[in-house]
Amino acid sequence: MKQKRFILDEKEIPTHWFNMQAVMPNKPMPILNPATREALKPEDLYPIFCEECSKQELDQTNEWIPIPEAVREQYASYRSTPLVRAYELEKALGTPAHIYFKNESVSPSGSHKLNSALAQAYYAKMQGVTNITTETGAGQWGGSLSYAAQKFGLECAVYMVKSSFNQKPYRRSIMQTFGAAITPSPSMSTRAGKDLLTINPNDQGSLGCAISEAIELALSTPNCKYTLGSVLNHVSLHQTVIGLEAEKQMEMAGEYPDMVIACFGGGSNFSGIAFPFMRHNIQKGKKTRFIAAEPSACPKLTRGKFEYDFGDEAGLTPLLPMYTLGHSFKPATIHAGGLRYHGAGVILSQLMKDGFMEAQDFPQTETFKAGVLFARTEGIIPAPESCHAIAATIKEALKCKESGEAKTILFCLSGHGFVDMGSYDRYFTGEISDFNLSNEEIAKFIESADKLNK
Amino acid sequence: MKQKRFILDEKEIPTHWFNMQAVMPNKPMPILNPATREALKPEDLYPIFCEECSKQELDQTNEWIPIPEAVREQYASYRSTPLVRAYELEKALGTPAHIYFKNESVSPSGSHKLNSALAQAYYAKMQGVTNITTETGAGQWGGSLSYAAQKFGLECAVYMVKSSFNQKPYRRSIMQTFGAAITPSPSMSTRAGKDLLTINPNDQGSLGCAISEAIELALSTPNCKYTLGSVLNHVSLHQTVIGLEAEKQMEMAGEYPDMVIACFGGGSNFSGIAFPFMRHNIQKGKKTRFIAAEPSACPKLTRGKFEYDFGDEAGLTPLLPMYTLGHSFKPATIHAGGLRYHGAGVILSQLMKDGFMEAQDFPQTETFKAGVLFARTEGIIPAPESCHAIAATIKEALKCKESGEAKTILFCLSGHGFVDMGSYDRYFTGEISDFNLSNEEIAKFIESADKLNK
Numbered sequence: 078m079k080q081k082r083f084i085l086d087e088k089e090i091p092t093h094w095f096n097m098q099a100v101m102p103n104k105p106m107p108i109l110n111p112a113t114r115e116a117l118k119p120e121d122l123y124p125i126f127c128e129e130c131s132k133q134e135l136d137q138t139n140e141w142i143p144i145p146e147a148v149r150e151q152y153a154s155y156r157s158t159p160l161v162r163a164y165e166l167e168k169a170l171g172t173p174a175h176i177y178f179k180n181e182s183v184s185p186s187g188s189h190k191l192n193s194a195l196a197q198a199y200y201a202k203m204q205g206v207t208n209i210t211t212e213t214g215a216g217q218w219g220g221s222l223s224y225a226a227q228k229f230g231l232e233c234a235v236y237m238v239k240s241s242f243n244q245k246p247y248r249r250s251i252m253q254t255f256g257a258a259i260t261p262s263p264s265m266s267t268r269a270g271k272d273l274l275t276i277n278p279n280d281q282g283s284l285g286c287a288i289s290e291a292i293e294l295a296l297s298t299p300n301c302k303y304t305l306g307s308v309l310n311h312v313s314l315h316q317t318v319i320g321l322e323a324e325k326q327m328e329m330a331g332e333y334p335d336m337v338i339a340c341f342g343g344g345s346n347f348s349g350i351a352f353p354f355m356r357h358n359i360q361k362g363k364k365t366r367f368i369a370a371e372p373s374a375c376p377k378l379t380r381g382k383f384e385y386d387f388g389d390e391a392g393l394t395p396l397l398p399m400y401t402l403g404h405s406f407k408p409a410t411i412h413a414g415g416l417r418y419h420g421a422g423v424i425l426s427q428l429m430k431d432g433f434m435e436a437q438d439f440p441q442t443e444t445f446k447a448g449v450l451f452a453r454t455e456g457i458i459p460a461p462e463s464c465h466a467i468a469a470t471i472k473e474a475l476k477c478k479e480s481g482e483a484k485t486i487l488f489c490l491s492g493h494g495f496v497d498m499g500s501y502d503r504y505f506t507g508e509i510s511d512f513n514l515s516n517e518e519i520a521k522f523i524e525s526a527d528k529l530n531k
Numbered sequence: 532m533k534q535k536r537f538i539l540d541e542k543e544i545p546t547h548w549f550n551m552q553a554v555m556p557n558k559p560m561p562i563l564n565p566a567t568r569e570a571l572k573p574e575d576l577y578p579i580f581c582e583e584c585s586k587q588e589l590d591q592t593n594e595w596i597p598i599p600e601a602v603r604e605q606y607a608s609y610r611s612t613p614l615v616r617a618y619e620l621e622k623a624l625g626t627p628a629h630i631y632f633k634n635e636s637v638s639p640s641g642s643h644k645l646n647s648a649l650a651q652a653y654y655a656k657m658q659g660v661t662n663i664t665t666e667t668g669a670g671q672w673g674g675s676l677s678y679a680a681q682k683f684g685l686e687c688a689v690y691m692v693k694s695s696f697n698q699k700p701y702r703r704s705i706m707q708t709f710g711a712a713i714t715p716s717p718s719m720s721t722r723a724g725k726d727l728l729t730i731n732p733n734d735q736g737s738l739g740c741a742i743s744e745a746i747e748l749a750l751s752t753p754n755c756k757y758t759l760g761s762v763l764n765h766v767s768l769h770q771t772v773i774g775l776e777a778e779k780q781m782e783m784a785g786e787y788p789d790m791v792i793a794c795f796g797g798g799s800n801f802s803g804i805a806f807p808f809m810r811h812n813i814q815k816g817k818k819t820r821f822i823a824a825e826p827s828a829c830p831k832l833t834r835g836k837f838e839y840d841f842g843d844e845a846g847l848t849p850l851l852p853m854y855t856l857g858h859s860f861k862p863a864t865i866h867a868g869g870l871r872y873h874g875a876g877v878i879l880s881q882l883m884k885d886g887f888m889e890a891q892d893f894p895q896t897e898t899f900k901a902g903v904l905f906a907r908t909e910g911i912i913p914a915p916e917s918c919h920a921i922a923a924t925i926k927e928a929l930k931c932k933e934s935g936e937a938k939t940i941l942f943c944l945s946g947h948g949f950v951d952m953g954s955y956d957r958y959f960t961g962e963i964s965d966f967n968l969s970n971e972e973i974a975k976f977i978e979s980a981d982k983l984n985k
Contacts (some may be wrong), residue, residue, distance in 0.1 A: 078600070080541050081607050111839050146532070153535050154619075154910050165608075183637065186948065227907050242655030248702075250952035253959055254906050452708050453681050456608050456639030495641065495949035498704035505707055 081164060083326040085157035092144055095317040096133075097352040097424050098310065099140035100359055105310075105427045106398040108135075109385065111529075117395055122453035125295060125303045129200040133311035144196075144316060145203075151195045151228055152318065155184045160326035165454040167474070174477035175332060175431060176470060179323045179350060181492065182457060184279045186221040186251070188492030189346050190306050192217070193315035194225035199306045201230040208301040210234045210294045212262065212287030214241055215414030216248025217460070217492060218306030223257035236262040238289045239282035241414070247496040262287040269293055284417075285390030292393065307343030307415075308388060308397075308422045316349025319489060324353050327487065334365055334487040336473055340465040341369035341436065342415045344422035350489035353431060367434040369425075370469035372416050372444075374512040375408040377401060378429055378436035380519055386420055386526035396529060399426040405525035409512040411441050411502035413461040419522075439468045440511035445504040447471050448494070461500050535618060537780040539611035546598055548670060549771040549965075550587075551806040551878050552764065553594040554813055559764075559881045560852040562589075563839065564688065565983075570851055579749060579757045583654040587765035596768060598650075599657075605649045605682055606772065609638045614780035619908040621928070628931035629786060629939045630924060633777045634803060635946065636911060640675040640705070642946030643800050644760050647769035648672070648679035649760045656683040662755040664688045664743030664748045666716065668695055669868030670702025671914070671946060672760030678712035690716040690744045693736035695868070701950040716741040721746055738871075739844030746847065761797030761869075762842060762876045770803025773943060778807050781941065788819055788941040791951075792928055794919040795823035795832060796869045798876035804943035809887060821888040824923035826870050826898075828966040829862040831855060832883055832890035834973055840874055840980035853880040859979035863966040864955035865895050867915040891923055894965035898922045899958040902948070914946035915954050 092375040098104065107116035122131035133142060144152070145315060163176040181189035181362070189310035201209050209231050214221025221236040226233030235257050242249055242261040252259050262282045273280045280286075295303035320337075327333060337354050339347040347369050348356035357363040369378055377400050386401040399420045406419035421429065428434050448464035450471070451457070459467060466488045477484050494501065503509050552558065555690035561570030576585035587596060598606070617630040635643035651754045655663050663685050667673025673689040680687030696703055696715035706713050716736045717724035723743040734740075760766060774791075781787060791808050793801040801823050803809055811817040831854050840855040842848035853874045853964050860873035875883065882888050895915070902918035904925070905911065913921060920942045931938050949957065957963050 078541065078607060080605055082541065084538055085534065087532065127852075150532055153532060154615075161608075224910060246956065247949070247952040250956045250959075251912065251949075254903055254912055254955050255953075256907055449708055453710055456678060458705065458708055493949075495701070495947075496952070498701035498708075498950070501708050502700065502704045505704075 078163070081162050081247065083329045085161040085322060085325055087153050089325060090149060090152055090156050091318050091321040092149065093141040094144055094314050095321060095350070095353050095356065096136060096140055096142055096314055098137045100356050101424070101427065103427060103431055104137050105423045108423065109396040111396050125292060127200040127204050127302050128447045129204070130197060130311045133314055134309060143285065144318070145199055148195050148199050156318070156321045157326070158183050159514055160323055160330065162234065162330065163455050166451060169450060169454045170471060170478065172474040172478040173481060173483040174459065174474040175483060176474060177327065177330065177485070177487045178490045179319055179487065180457065180490050181201050181319060182490055185224050186217065187495065188217045188221065188460065189316060189319060189349060190218045190221035191224060192318050192349065193306065193312045193345065195228065196315040198222070198225035198231055202231055206231065206300050206302050208232045208234065208298055208302050210291045210301060211304045211306065212236045212284060212291045214238050214284045214417070216241060216245050217415055220248060220251045220255065221303060221306065223252040223255035227256045233257040234294060235259050236264065236285060236287040238262055238287050242346050245496070251496070257406045258407035262290050264290060267293040283390065288389050289391055289393060307345040308418070308420065310422065310424055312345045313348035313352070313422055313424060316345050317352050319349035320351060320353030323350060323487060332485045335484040336366045336368060336486045338370060338466050338469045338473070338486065338488040340370045340416060340491060341371045341421070343418050344425040346489055347489040347501065348422065348425060351434065358433065368469055369434060369436040371436055371438050372411055372413055372465060372466040373438045373440045374411045374514070375402070375417050376438040376514070377419060379438045382523050382526065383426060383430050384394060384526050384530045388420065397423050400429055401518060401523070402527050403522035403525040404440050406522040411512065412497065412509070413441065413444070413465060415462040417455045437469050439465055440508055442511055445501065445509060457490065458494040459490060461495045461497055463491045466491070532833065533618070537614040537783045539776060539779055541607050543779060544603060544606055544610050545772050545775040546603070547595040548597055548598055548768050549775060549807050550590060550594055550768055550812065551802070552591040554810050555881065557881060557885055558814065559877045562877065563850040565850050573850055577920050579596050579628045580744060581651065581654040581660065581756050584651060587768055588763060590701055598772070599653055602649050602653050611776045611780070612637050613933065614777055614784065616784065617909050620905060623904060623908045624925060624928050624932065626928040626932040627935060627937040628928040629937060630928060631781065631784065631939070631941045632944045633773055633941065634911065634944045635773060639678050640671065642671045642675065642757045642914065643770060643773060643803060644672045644675035645678060645805065646772050647680065647760065647766045647799065648675035650769040652676070652679035652683045652685055655756050656685055660685065660754050660756050662686045662688065662752055663758050664745045664755060665758045665760065666690045666738060666745045668692050668693060668738045668871070670699050671869055674702060674705045674709065675760065676758060677706040677709035681710045687711040687720050689713050689750060690718065691740040692716055692738060692741050692903065699950070705950070716744050718744060719821040721747040737844065742843050742849060743845055762872070762874065764876065764878055766799045767802035767806070767876055767878060770799050771806050773803035774805060774807030776803060777941060786939045789938040790820045790822060792822045792824060792920050792923045792942040794870060794916045794945055795825045795875070796878040797872050800943055800945040802876065803878060805888065812887065822923055823888060823890040824919040825890060825892050826865055826867055826919060827892045827894045828865045828968070829856070829871050830892045830968070831873060831875050833892045836977050836980065837880060837884050838980050838984045840983060842874060851877050854883060855977070855980050856973060857976035857979040860976040865966065866951065866963070867895065867898070867919060869916040870919065889927070893919055893922045896963055896965055899955065899963060901925050911944065912948040913944060914948045915951055917945045920945070
């Protein structure tokens with residue numbers, strides 16, 4: 078019997094995260110205060126984020142950041158996550174490629190998001206914070222933060238986009254089971270929410286509004302900090318535990334990836350699996366390809382523009398140098414809710430600009446088709462977000478079939494789809510459509526960012 | 532950092548199942564043909580079940596049954612399942628007990644049921660069968676069989692109790708994603724279904740009717756066999772892979788269980804974790820206690836009677852010597868749908884009668900309370916069925932706290948609750964009630980079995 082799954086001993090769980098910023102040939106451009114256009118310092122972030130996370134956000138020097146022992150102990154309840162050779166998927170495709178996946182779906186919250194939630198909750202606790210808050214759309218991040226808060230004895234308040242609150246009751250229940258307080262957004266608990274509800278009592282909410290409500294709560298509550306599950310540099314940092322483990326596990330399998338593939342929303346999952354391998358391209362001359370798989374309905378890397386833009390729709394955040402579709406971009410309501418974000422993280426955008434990574438976009442019907450094949454061959458029903466990475470993997474594996482090359486492909490399975498079965502139902506009944514964006518539509522949205530760069 | 536999870540190398544996945552029948556001091560009484568009262572031979576089962584499973588059902592001789600290599604290869608995609616030391620649950624309870632759980636929720640279908648589904652599908656395929664069929668209530672077994680059929684290239688038809696079909700759409704979607712055809716039962720596809728629907732077009736179905744429909748399909752379709760997910764001896768046999776792994780993993784942890792605990796419906800999960808350890812009580816004089824945790828609403832072991840009874844409501848099966856509440860028993864609609872069965876498997880009933888195991892019953896609110904504590908401490912949201920094992924574990928761990936004894940408790944986490952979040956919702960909103968059965972009610976139901984024993 079050929080070995081299929083590779084798992085590390087608990088003592089081999091990484092002791093440090095890898096800080097990509099420290100090794101980049103071109104450092105990311107500074108994050109700017111939109112009023113003064115001055116580069117942000119860590120202190121500028123302290124009112125909203127924990128101090129430690131704020132420092133990590135702007136650290137361009139230290140290559141290795143120690144993982145606190147208390148966080149590592151929490152990691153040990155689900156890490157190392159398995160690295161799996163997808164023999165049955167290979168067989169179904171008839172490809173000579175060797176396909177591996179890193180299975181992050183085994184975490185308590187069902188996705189990779191917990192890797193950063195535990196770190197952020199821990200740093201908050203250490204700083205004397207008692208309450209943390211965040212927004213959630215699809216619910217993966219909210220579920221992860223709820224669990225992390227529970228582990229470190231913090232109160233957790235999640236603003237959940239009202240349409241998701243109603244459409245994804247299981248996600249809400251998961252957060253409640255982990256002990257968090259969930260408020261549908263917009264709500265009457267903040268000025269931002271009230272303003273919207275007094276104009277339209279039936280407002281179904283948006284991620285932009287939920288962010289505003291969570292930040293307002295953090296700013297107006299003693300000992301309360303805000304947290305974010307993607308886009309930011311310190312989130313990417315925490316996620317590198319994925320790739321660092323995968324590196325050791327690929328060694329166990331006796332292989333090194335020719336391609337590393339992940340889905341791409343704000344970039345946290347992609348960073349996690351890619352950065353530890355990408356450092357070898359920079360430092361050791363390896364030639365691995367890094368492929369971000371994004372939805373055609375939200376193609377920030379394939380069709381966006383690199384410039385300064387706001388991180389949120391309302392324009393409350395600092396200005397970030399990034400690939401963006403414009404902060405006014407309104408993505409279609411695809412089922413991969415976690416990939417519906419207009420911009421890419423700052424580090425990732427610089428790496429994309431400098432040619433260290435590439436991107437491909439996929440219509441959602443193709444991603445569900447890929448997800449069903451994966452479920453039937455490898456036995457894990459993937460989250461709609463993860464289906465994008467699978468679609469890209471299948472595409473590359475079929476190229477190998479044509480060329481006859483036995484390339485090694487590693488992709489990240491970011492989460493499972495057990496609470497997304499409604500989306501699969503709609504795929505089977507043919508109720509899922511693809512969304513084609515014209516160049517004119519995209520150009521119109523990007524204008525909202527263009528204005529900030531004049 | 533203390534080691535928390537114990538995982539076996541792939542080569543240590545068991546090569547044989549353990550056949551409890553071979554070592555029992557008192558063999559189970561024969562299964563009888565209800566018309567002739569003669570003991571059943573394997574051939575009598577061939578029209579419905581595969582030949583190999585029929586032989587295993589009545590095998591009282593061979594202690595070790597080889598696991599076919601093709602089944603073992605499929606096991607390797609999720610086995611060994613982790614054995615976990617529940618440090619955080621221990622801490623929350625303040626108990627000196629050492630609590631371990633065997634996590635069967637990591638399988639493709641989310642529960643232990645797949646261990647037998649893969650074996651049954653494999654034997655069917657080897658015999659030249661092309662189609663397999665079954666019934667499902669809660670959906671755990673149907674999902675497992677759907678996946679197993681997919682792996683061995685069989686068509687799979689599942690009759691799903693109509694009320695579940697409508698109330699548990701996610702379970703239905705999981706089966707569909709794995710490629711099965713799902714029919715709400717009663718249906719117009721069988722005589723049994725038609726008879727009911729012509730009387731009452733709104734009949735919401737029952738497990739009894741779904742069994743009848745599946746058996747009718749198997750009998751009337753060329754190359755089609757019926758399968759069952761619990762109760763039967765061959766199902767218990769396949770599940771022993773759980774306990775055999777756990778035995779090696781407990782060795783890795785340097786401990787041996789003073790108590791082994793599992794939830795109890797028909798007995799497949801309990802057999803799986805308990806039998807491999809129970810053989811040491813019989814053969815080596817070990818003194819481990821084996822505790823079956825059943826719902827107060829369906830207390831076959833704690834309040835049932837040992838006698839011959841039918842395995843189904845309609846009286847289509849052979850007569851089984853077992854602890855039963857009577858085949859006419861109508862359990863309340865508790866959320867642990869997988870535990871709503873009137874009888875206990877034949878081997879288990881004999882062992883219970885002979886004092887090798889004990890049973891405790893729990894009201895469902897207590898089990899959900901236990902499940903929430905487990906989710907918050909150990910990070911896995913348990914299936915409502917598994918919550919019964921957790922409730923029993925907590926009860927025993929608190930006894931250790933009182934007595935100051937550091938006993939070692941091992942329980943089986945049979946499945947996760949990601950698709951049962953609706954039940955948790957209702958628990959949180961106080962919509963879940965307990966069901967108290969009077970002695971008179973129970974006696975009335977048991978009469979349906981008493982009549983068969985005169």
